[in-house]
Amino acid sequence: MLNVGTTPIRTVHPRPSAAVQLACFPHAGGSADAFTALAGALSADVETLTVQYPGRRERAAHPCATDIAALAAEAAGHLASRLDRPLYLLGHSMGALVAFETARLLERAGAVAGVFVSAARPPGDDWAEPDLDAMDDAAVVAELRRLGGVPEALLAEADVVEEILRLLRADHRALRGYTCPPGATLRAPVTVLLAGADSKNSAEQVRGWARHTTGGCDTVLLSGGHFAVLAPGSEAGVVLADRLRPAPAGLVRAIYLAGLGGGTPRLTTDLTALEDLARPVLTPDTLGYLVGDAGAGETGRANRAAYNRRPLLPRMLRGADRRDLSVTVLGRRLPAPVLLAPVAAQTLVHPEGELASIRGAADAGVPFVLSTNASYTLEEAAAAAGPQPRWFQLYLPNERALAESLVRRAERAGYSAIVLTVDAPTFGYRPTDLDRGYLPFLHGAGIANFTADPVFRAGLPDDPDDRAVLQHWARVFANPGLNWEDLPWLRSVTSLPILLKGILHPADARLALDQGAVDGLIVSNHGGRQLDGSVAALDALPAVRAAVGDAVPILTDSGIRTGSDVLKALALGADAVLLGRPYLYGLALDGRAGVAHVLRCLLADLDLAMALSGCTRIADVTADLLAPT
Numbered sequence: 001m002l003n004v005g006t007t008p009i010r011t012v013h014p015r016p017s018a019a020v021q022l023a024c025f026p027h028a029g030g031s032a033d034a035f036t037a038l039a040g041a042l043s044a045d046v047e048t049l050t051v052q053y054p055g056r057r058e059r060a061a062h063p064c065a066t067d068i069a070a071l072a073a074e075a076a077g078h079l080a081s082r083l084d085r086p087l088y089l090l091g092h093s094m095g096a097l098v099a100f101e102t103a104r105l106l107e108r109a110g111a112v113a114g115v116f117v118s119a120a121r122p123p124g125d126d127w128a129e130p131d132l133d134a135m136d137d138a139a140v141v142a143e144l145r146r147l148g149g150v151p152e153a154l155l156a157e158a159d160v161v162e163e164i165l166r167l168l169r170a171d172h173r174a175l176r177g178y179t180c181p182p183g184a185t186l187r188a189p190v191t192v193l194l195a196g197a198d199s200k201n202s203a204e205q206v207r208g209w210a211r212h213t214t215g216g217c218d219t220v221l222l223s224g225g226h227f228a229v230l231a232p233g234s235e236a237g238v239v240l241a242d243r244l245r246p247a248p249a250g251l252v253r254a255i256y257l258a259g260l261g262g263g264t265p266r267l268t269t270d271l272t273a274l275e276d277l278a279r280p281v282l283t284p285d286t287l288g289y290l291v292g293d294a295g296a297g298e299t300g301r302a303n304r305a306a307y308n309r310r311p312l313l314p315r316m317l318r319g320a321d322r323r324d325l326s327v328t329v330l331g332r333r334l335p336a337p338v339l340l341a342p343v344a345a346q347t348l349v350h351p352e353g354e355l356a357s358i359r360g361a362a363d364a365g366v367p368f369v370l371s372t373n374a375s376y377t378l379e380e381a382a383a384a385a386g387p388q389p390r391w392f393q394l395y396l397p398n399e400r401a402l403a404e405s406l407v408r409r410a411e412r413a414g415y416s417a418i419v420l421t422v423d424a425p426t427f428g429y430r431p432t433d434l435d436r437g438y439l440p441f442l443h444g445a446g447i448a449n450f451t452a453d454p455v456f457r458a459g460l461p462d463d464p465d466d467r468a469v470l471q472h473w474a475r476v477f478a479n480p481g482l483n484w485e486d487l488p489w490l491r492s493v494t495s496l497p498i499l500l501k502g503i504l505h506p507a508d509a510r511l512a513l514d515q516g517a518v519d520g521l522i523v524s525n526h527g528g529r530q531l532d533g534s535v536a537a538l539d540a541l542p543a544v545r546a547a548v549g550d551a552v553p554i555l556t557d558s559g560i561r562t563g564s565d566v567l568k569a570l571a572l573g574a575d576a577v578l579l580g581r582p583y584l585y586g587l588a589l590d591g592r593a594g595v596a597h598v599l600r601c602l603l604a605d606l607d608l609a610m611a612l613s614g615c616t617r618i619a620d621v622t623a624d625l626l627a628p629t
């Protein structure tokens, strides 16, 4: 540790070039060491600072503070010089009040990136804390045991207990004497971390934090008790690692800095150039399958043309120095409005196939949608996944028992939504594949979810050879009769949200909603691979949005290649987008790192596009960001 002395701020792992900083404020009776486990769970992009209140450890010679305001003033005085990089504050229990007051002071000088409050009621509410000075030592120790924050071995040592009680009583006096100034509010967003088994705080009791910020407030539920955030291996580490992800545009700064030493990115940052780079590393069959559009390629070209036809009309002078790209879709917060589209048979492109894509997506903090026709099973894919949500794309087989089995497996493996693809009841007319007589699935690629499925296997003859397996797959896979009556059935077998992928017509969007079976729509033409001559997905989007209003989230894909494209899709009514081929090119060229690179570039481009058009939040991206056409 550095800086040990009279200053309150400790640097757990000095990382002066880290993109973000997190300052942690301990609970009553606690010390800066409380956050050691949590700091270890954060990435090299985060510099963790801990606050040592006076009166303890190496600051034992300093009298304990008598009020929260004094603790906050001291911390703010030392943190104010650190506002040049994004600074987040995290306070646990009483530390939440200190963090809150510190953030209020810091916001007089600059911006605090965000505040995390753990196991703590809102500042204006009654904390119902007992008067520890009126309780005898045994009663206070019993309370400590009940909350579980101090290891039993320490509670057996009389001098340790004496010290803990001294600090706890002093801190409690400060806590009980705290009064929240009327109307005290932060500009920074507040994230409430609440453990389900915290005997001191309930969801109801922490709800009021929302009144204390104008920057947005959300609650993340953790397992464990009052001290869950501090426990080794805590889920809080995952939550924070996700939330403290450096701003995507930091990639640009990192590239230029590396350039000073002669370094350049391994892959181009121009996502429109990736296809040409990937061509030489793919077999002709794979190249045809991956790149090929249906028919004469009109829809494929229309997808790009639709984006090109809609110029942005950016706003200036809006102070968009800090951007929040996060969105909430189906009740889950996503770090950015981007997901990986389901793409079949990815081992054709790279031996690690979907597993590399999923890991690359996790590296970039992007959720993925796994294809029914993946090369690895949905269970294997789930095991490779990070904390981001994962969705399962379903091609509804023509046997309902098999369909139900796939859905149940997806539920068990932690997929949080079913994406029913409706624009491919049969394969489109794809000359690139037809001319080579090549359909990957008939070569055994992309059928792992079937061959691992008990219902599918039950339909095979004894000792099946490859041919028998493929014949059975071909029998159950094609479902040209897919229709609206399948939807209530699907609804009846799963409680997971269902999104329809491939909706273009507003009447279909309305029908989907009228059925009451659908939780979201994906406006897509399969990247121009199904019905050639059909409308560009972007052109279909506004009417679909108009048809359903805000009733359900709408996502879109097909032709998205740049950050500006994402802005345009959002401006026309999408809540989020899916990226298709570009990440496959990244996968082909550099495996997991290639996928992460593609996503990081897209997010950096989006982040900068927001900065350059005056948007600080995704909600700022509205239709008036587009030039009238």
Ligand SMILES: Cc1cc2nc3c(=O)[nH]c(=O)nc-3n(C[C@H](O)[C@H](O)[C@H](O)COP(=O)(O)O)c2cc1C
Residues within 6 Å of the ligand: 289, 290, 291, 341, 342, 343, 344, 371, 372, 373, 393, 421, 501, 524, 525, 526, 527, 528, 529, 557, 558, 559, 560, 578, 579, 580, 581, 582
């Ligand atoms: C090679 C390839 C395979 C695909 N496989 C699937 C699939 O299994 N399921 C599905 O719903 N969509 C599939 N898609 C469509 C994508 O999910 C997505 O809609 C499309 O790629 C988006 O367009 P873009 O490639 O222009 O970004 C596939 C697309 C490609 C290029």
